[in-house]
Amino acid sequence: MTQVQIIRKKDLKKKRDPLKDQKTVWLVGHCMAVGFGLLFTVTYLFHVLLFYKYRSWKWLFLRFNKDYHFIAGNRWYHSIIRFLPRVFYRMALVGSILALSVTMYQNWASINPQWYEMLSSENFQMMIVATLWLLVGRRSFYRLFPYMILSFIHLSNWKEETKGTMSSDKVTKRNVFLLRIMSYSELVVLLALVLDSVLLKDGTSGICLVIYFAFYWLRFNFSPYAQATALDVLGHLDHHVPPKFRPQWDKIKEFIHAKDEARIRRKGNIQKTA
Known part of the structure; x- marks a missing residue:
């Protein structure tokens, strides 16, 4: 009696490499942040240079004419052009969130982090703030600028980085100047939110200020660049402080x-227990 042999055909479909997919999403996210961020920057600069057309000098340029449009017209392509800056702004933030999400997943996938560990992570802090800018608040270049620097x-x-041949410390040492600029830009965001809240420019400025200040305080506690920036600013203001306020x-x-x-001690303790 002859036996029938069943020959299984090899699956010609290649199995997807999850790590490769993550690297692709990470790279695309950073490209989106820089590319769409630059496009939004062009529209924002155009908006700033023509401020005299929608702000009255009689009110010291503080009053805003909401009925003014740079692109006049009621045709469909006029509406699309007017809507493009919103798309650029949000797509840049979406790209940043994608890239930061991949980084967070690769850092924390193998462990079960506590909320304290998550909140102390700079990537998590920036991802939450990017989500805040995506959902609420008005569009602004200074809010997007730190993410553009990080992606660059x-x-x-x-x-x-994708090959894993460069450590984060080496990347940090190579880009100290850009990281310092990013820290200054985050401080500018805080000051701008305070100004927006005082001038009542936006109905969401107050809540954005509270949330952003909470996360900036976290960065101030865990980021050496935020601390160095604060000390640098105070150093420049030292000679302006009256003697009676010196203490x-x-x-x-x-x-x-x-x-x-305290940050250095925490880092040392983590390295000892790692």
Whole structure:
């Protein structure tokens, strides 16, 4: 009696590599942040240069004419052109969220992080703030600028980072100047939100200020660049402080130094237990 042999055909479909997909999403996300961010920057600069057309000098340019449109007309393509800056702004933020999400997943997928560990992560902080800008608040270049710098840093080293041949410390040392600019831009965002809240420019400025200040305080506690930026700003203002306020001024600087020392101790303890 002859036996029938069943020959199984090999599956010609290649199995998807999840790590490769993650790298692709990470790279596309950073490209979106830089590309759409630059497009939005062009529209924002055009908006700023023509401020005199929609703000009255009689009100010291504080009053805004909401009925004014740069692109006049009621045709369908006029509406699309007017809508493009919103698309650029939100797509840049979506790209940042995608890239940061991949980074967070790769860092925390193998462990079960606590909320404290998540909140102390700079990537998580930036992802939450990007989500805040995506959902609420008016469009602004200064809110998008830190994410453009971060994505530019990663894209300038994308081959080494995707291959895993470059450590995060090496990337940090190579881009100290850009990281310092990013820290200054985050401080500018905070000051701009305070100004927007005082001038009542937007109905969401107050809540955005509260949420952003909470996350900026976290960055101030865990980011060496935020601490260095604060000390740098205080150093430039040192000679303007009256002598009678010098003790209080020195206490502020001592407070920041204490935060920096606490961060260094936490990092040392983590390395010992790792």
